[in-house]
Amino acid sequence: MRDDGTVNRAALPAIFNPEDLNALETALEVRDAYGGTVTAISMGPPKAADILRACLFRGADRGVLITDRRAAASDTLATSYILSRAVRTVGRFDFVFAGRQAIDGDTAQVGPQCAEKLGIPQVTYLEQMIHVKDGIARIRRNFGDGWEVVDAPVPLLVTVLGSANRPRPSAARRVMRYKRAQIEAEVAAEVKAELGSASEDERNAETARRVKELAASGLLIDQWSLDDIGADLSRCGLAGSPTKVYRVQSIVLTKEGYTEIPATEEGIRQMIHELVVDRTLG
């Protein structure tokens, strides 16, 4: 964590939020049943390309990474704005699937906020996609104290529960193919390492050549900046984030303040007696 209380995500390993895998699986199942393509979109530092490769291994048709320093320190409002711009930039779509919540912030806000920014309805807590017919998705959602089946028109944003499905593993053939998939920043880093002595112009030319080659063989993971998605910078990053971290406290565990009861019959009898006397136990 940084001094200003925001989280330095660059210092964290890029890991899949478990429920995002369920969202991806739902998307793949819908595609496999009804056709179309699945585009995986992520936002993060360049190494989040790992996540997109993992999506390609499992069956996604395309990966897009929004990576831009100016997006750092975005809260959920700014994040959902950026993601909605990315979705718009991808183009026409029927479904946006998102994991219900992230494991780290655990706030479950980005899905509904993204739906609002896209101006489309949302269905939260999908447990089962029953079918899609004539532009209407029939979805079973679980709201904790029960479930309901709803019909919702596309385009639609859906948040997916961990219990919805068992995400498919990576397909060996796809791993062989897509382990070479890269974003431009990775290509540039590779070129820099290989051609350290070359001039910057030469390196840029080589990077451009390799990127073109990757694109031609379908192995380029799109890397977009905030400009590429036409984002209004005042709505991104710290400037676009209404919530500020005021204070972060580590919970200090004190070893004082409790009565140690020996694990003996006498000790336990004494404790139960005290609880009866102070009326905790009737």
Add this chain to the structure above:
Amino acid sequence: MIEVNRAGEVWVFAEQQDGVLHDCALELCGKARQLADELGVKAGAVLPGAQMAGLAERLIAQGIDNVYVIEDPRLAHFQTLPYARVLCHLIEKHTPQIVLFGATAMGRDLAPRVASEMRAGMTADCTDLEIKDVEDPRTKEVHKNLLLQIRPAFGGNIIATIVNYDWWPQMATVREGVIPLMEPDAARQGNIIPEPIKLDDSLFVIKLVERHVEERRVNLKGARVIVAGGGGIGSRENFRLIHNLAAAIGGAVGASRAAVDGGYIGKEHQVGQTGTTVRPALYIAAGISGAVQHRAGMEESAKIIAINTDKDAPIFSVSHYGIVGDVKKVIPMMIKALKERR
């Protein structure tokens, strides 16, 4: 966002289903009352739905001054778009300074949508709220009487406090069970204000096909005593010890996530951040390490007994009685002592 309005009310979204107010909404009324008193403003509740006889009166008895009622047969069943429209319309009209939702399935669906449309800051899953003056460390400007939005964060043992200087209203969802329910006072006076809102049919895009509400079989929230077992119990068979102790003491059975994940007991028994939040008179934590996500759901219990083989387990830090020992030995001793008590 709306203008910063320090005379604005403190609002609660009055979640109801089939004419019954959600516990969490009732709890929030007490918090709204307290915050409103500190700020010297009124507490309000937004009550959308159909057939809601008696609900506004109940909200007033729980501490609300102004209940804004939106009655429309199409609002009988919750769906996001029309409910969000109602909230946004009323927020723009009355400019409350704070709007609180329960962190329930409905609240977590609705609140972020409203916050997004209002372009307001929102914090999910708060466990406490306070009012305080806050200085912006960058501009040194002092913002009077801000809402401190307090929540556990980032898995680890961290509590984050979030503020929102001026993208108002200040919005938060609050976890169920963390705010004590106020005694209702039937003599309290308040205003019931019907709000005529035209809701376009195009907002009602979701069609309900079928709905099934499950009775909450486990009444953890109402239990005076809870005996909870964790990963340290070791197996589903050993978990009988927990059931036996609960039976001997007359309590309900709770569990940590490790016990649920291990298949020792059903998910509906889970206590903690992603389970139920409880505050019984006595909570017995057996073979539970006391991870922050578990403690968040039980540390407000009046008395806590922890049983753990590891003397450094974090659970002891929130306990009143600590027993360092093996549950398989300690629990039978407890059952014996309970049977022998007079």
